[in-house]
Amino acid sequence: xxxxxxxxxxxxxxxxxxxxxxxxxxxxxxxxxxxxxxxxxxxxxxxxxxxxxxxxxxxxxxxxxxxxxxxxxxxxxxxxxxxxxxxxxxxxxxxxxxxxxxxxxxxxxxxxxxxxxxxxxxxxxxxxxxxxxxxxxxxxxxxxxxxxxxxxxxxxxxxxxxxxxxxxxxxxxxxxxxxxxxxxxxxxxxxxxxxxxxxxxxxxxxxxxxxxxxxxxxxxxxxxxxxxxxxxxxxxxxxxxxxxxxxxxxxxxxxxxxxxxxxxxxxxxxxxxxxxxxxxxxxxxxxxxxxxxxxxxxxxxxxxxxxxxxxxxxxxxxxxxxxxxxxx
Amino acid sequence: xxxxxxxxxxxxxxxxxxxxxxxxxxxxxxxxxxxxxxxxxxxxxxxxxxxxxxxxxxxxxxxxxxxxxxxxxxxxxxxxxxxxxxxxxxxxxxxxxxxxxxxxxxxxxxxxxxxxxxxxxxxxxxxxxxxxxxxxxxxxxxxxxxxxxxxxxxxxxxxxxxxxxxxxxxxx
Numbered sequence: 001x002x003x004x005x006x007x008x009x010x011x012x013x014x015x016x017x018x019x020x021x022x023x024x025x026x027x028x029x030x031x032x033x034x035x036x037x038x039x040x041x042x043x044x045x046x047x048x049x050x051x052x053x054x055x056x057x058x059x060x061x062x063x064x065x066x067x068x069x070x071x072x073x074x075x076x077x078x079x080x081x082x083x084x085x086x087x088x089x090x091x092x093x094x095x096x097x098x099x100x101x102x103x104x105x106x107x108x109x110x111x112x113x114x115x116x117x118x119x120x121x122x123x124x125x126x127x128x129x130x131x132x133x134x135x136x137x138x139x140x141x142x143x144x145x146x147x148x149x150x151x152x153x154x155x156x157x158x159x160x161x162x163x164x165x166x167x168x169x170x171x172x173x174x175x176x177x178x179x180x181x182x183x184x185x186x187x188x189x190x191x192x193x194x195x196x197x198x199x200x201x202x203x204x205x206x207x208x209x210x211x212x213x214x215x216x217x218x219x220x221x222x223x224x225x226x227x228x229x230x231x232x233x234x235x236x237x238x239x240x241x242x243x244x245x246x247x248x249x250x251x252x253x254x255x256x257x258x259x260x261x262x263x264x265x266x267x268x269x270x271x272x273x274x275x276x277x278x279x280x281x282x283x284x285x286x287x288x289x290x291x292x293x294x295x296x297x298x299x300x301x302x303x304x305x306x307x308x309x310x311x312x313x314x315x316x317x318x319x320x321x322x323x324x325x326x327x328x
Numbered sequence: 329x330x331x332x333x334x335x336x337x338x339x340x341x342x343x344x345x346x347x348x349x350x351x352x353x354x355x356x357x358x359x360x361x362x363x364x365x366x367x368x369x370x371x372x373x374x375x376x377x378x379x380x381x382x383x384x385x386x387x388x389x390x391x392x393x394x395x396x397x398x399x400x401x402x403x404x405x406x407x408x409x410x411x412x413x414x415x416x417x418x419x420x421x422x423x424x425x426x427x428x429x430x431x432x433x434x435x436x437x438x439x440x441x442x443x444x445x446x447x448x449x450x451x452x453x454x455x456x457x458x459x460x461x462x463x464x465x466x467x468x469x470x471x472x473x474x475x476x477x478x479x480x481x482x483x484x485x486x487x488x489x490x491x492x493x494x495x496x497x498x499x500x
Contacts, residue, residue, distance in 0.1 A: 182487040190483040193367070194476065201372030205396075214395055221387030225376065228384070288389070311368070315361040316353070 003060035003252070008138075010054040014088060015131045017047040018124045021091075025120055034107055041095040041108075042276075044120060048092020049268045052237060053261045055085050056244060060252035062171075077133040079168035082245070084126035091119040093234060100227060129164055171245075178246025185246070188239040195239065196311065198232025201225075204307060210283055210292045210300035219286045255323040260313035263306050270303045335420040336494035347417035356417060363410040367482075369403030371475045374442055378468035381449070381461055390457045394450040400442060420494045427488040431481035438474035441467050 021043035028036035062078055094115045098108030108116075157165055179185060202225040209217050244251050251257045274280055274296075283296045292300070338344055347356050373396040380388050415422055422428045449455075449464040489498045 186480075186484045186487050190480040193364075193479050193483060196364075197368050197371045197375060197475075197479070200368035201376045204368075204372065205376060214392065216392030216395070217388065221385050221389075224385040224387065225379070228379065288392070308365075311364060312361055315364055316357055319353070319357045 003057045007054065007057035007061045010050065010057060011131070011134065014047055014051040014054050015127050017043060017050070018088065018091075018120070018127050021047060022120045022124045025116065029113070029117065037107070037113075038099070038102065041099050041116070044095035044116070045092045045099070046268065048089050048095075049265065051085060051088045051092075052241065053258075053265065055081055055241065056251075056257075056261065059245060059248055073133070073137045075171065076165070076168075077130065077137055078171045079165070080126070080130040080133045082171060082174055083164075083168045084123060084130045085241070087119060087123035087126050089237065091116065091123045094119055096230060100230075126164065129161065175246050175248070178242050185243075188243055191235050192239045192243070195232035195235035199229045199236070199307065202229035202232075204304060207300040207304040207307075211297050211304070212291060215291070216288045218288050219283050219292075223284065250321065251317060253324045254317045254321045256313045256316040256320040258324075260310055260317070263309040263313060267303065267306045267310070270299060270306060273299050274303070331420055331424055331491065331494060335423065338416060338419045339494050341416075344416050344419075347413060356414075359410045359413045359417075362406055363414060366403045366406030366410060367479070370400045370407065370442075371403075371479065373397075373399040373403065374438075374471055374475060377445070378471050381464040381468040383461075390460050391450070391453060394446075397442070397446045397450065404439065418493075420491045421489050422485070424490045425485060425488055427481055427484050431478055431485065434474050434478035434481055438471060438478055441471045441474060445471065 021040050024036050024040035024043060027033065028040055058081055059078070062074055094112065098112040098116060101108045101112060178188070205214070206219070206222055206226065208214060209219060209222055244257075279293075279296045279299055283292050286292060347359065350356070352358075377393050377396055379385070380390060380393060445464055445467045449460050449467065455463075491497050
């Protein structure tokens with residue numbers, strides 16, 4: 001097992017998923033179908049989540065796969081991924097905001113629908129290019145004439161590729177930008193802790209209440225604090241990915257970071273179990289002093305354990321740095 | 329300014345050396361993990377109370393939030409304990425760093441605000457929510473500022489250290 005295999009396992013999900021999400025969204029957009037819209041939003045959020053480890057395994061694989069005739073192609077793919085990543089995450093974020101808005105009004109605001117339309121079209125275009133540039137690394141048979149002839153030679157681009165390529169950050173320059181100032185690095189790390197606090201304070205408190213502690217608190221108003229936790233999660237995904245891209249050598253050889261990402265994906269499953277199986281509908285009505293059903297307690301407890309795992313594994317990235325050296 | 333010899337004595341003690349050098353996963357990083365968890369408890373619970381006083385989640389009844397102060401004190405107890413252990417591991421590194429005193433000052437101010445809020449805002453079960461909010465607003469704002477300052481100063485420690493150990497200045 002190495003990062004290349006992991007990346008190959010994951011990398012089709014963001015691309016195919018983005019197309020599926022956009023397809024569902026467009027049908028709902030023109031057909032005015034609220035259920036389909038909701039489905040497309042959920043797909044966008046899920047795709048954003050799975051794009052995180054996809055990007056990270058790719059970045060890690062890149063460290064392993066430097067050959068004489070692929071460098072320029074890998075670099076182009078990495079640049080492309082470094083741009084499309086943020087648009088896929090932004091699409092997921094805007095979709096999540098829309099899902100939150102739908103709670104009260106049954107549908108997202110017009111502004112939100114417009115934002116999802118713009119971001120999803122952009123991220124599908126960008127991620128299609130990321131997939132295309134990857135295909136040329138792994139499948140030499142599809143390379144168009146003279147794409148690359150020698151190490152580090154310039155990659156020839158069509159007009160659209162050249163235009164998008166203009167906006168794609170150079171991976172080395174991006175890494176340098178993250179690490180050149182200790183103040184910026186410290187700011188990211190401090191923000192990562194603030195995000196952690198926001199998650200624990202809100203999501204952790206809700207989980208603990210559902211499990212049966214602090215029963216004087218009614219659930220519906222407590223749930224109103226969840227956007228703070230989601231904002232904390234957003235801060236931590238952004239700062240975490242920037243730190244990872246800034247000092248990949250600190251992270252890619254540590255088993256802890258990959259187990260942390262696995263825990264994060266399992267938290268996605270946990271959220272699905274909470275919001276999409278009717279459990280949330282049951283606990284939302286609970287007033288002060290009322291007890292949650294067993295299934296809800298189970299989901300809340302597993303969520304809490306997974307957050308604990310995320311924090312623990314995060315703290316053990318550094319001491320476990322060498323634990324994956326031999327496997328690649 | 330000379331670094332006090334006592335820091336060296338602490339660094340050579342068995343506990344200090346074990347904390348720094350033990351390959352066990354229950355060594356230094358275990359203490360650091362619980363320092364992080366303690367932080368998330370004390371600051372997370374305090375932030376929720378602050379945000380509620382500042383007008384977020386208005387449907388949440390204020391008086392029952394008094395019980396969250398128990399979580400805050402528990403988190404603080406964890407962090408005083410783990411903080412002292414971390415200090416035992418690296419006394420020179422921490423105590424020669426001006427930022428360490430900035431962090432302690434922020435924590436002192438935040439904890440003072442926390443205990444003041446516990447008594448003055450949550451101490452009287454008969455007080456109306458409107459009165460509690462009026463009384464707690466400034467404290468809630470200050471509390472958030474102090475805790476963010478403490479977390480920021482804490483994360484800056486590793487970047488501002490002047491010594492790694494007694495007699496070993498941090499290079500550059």
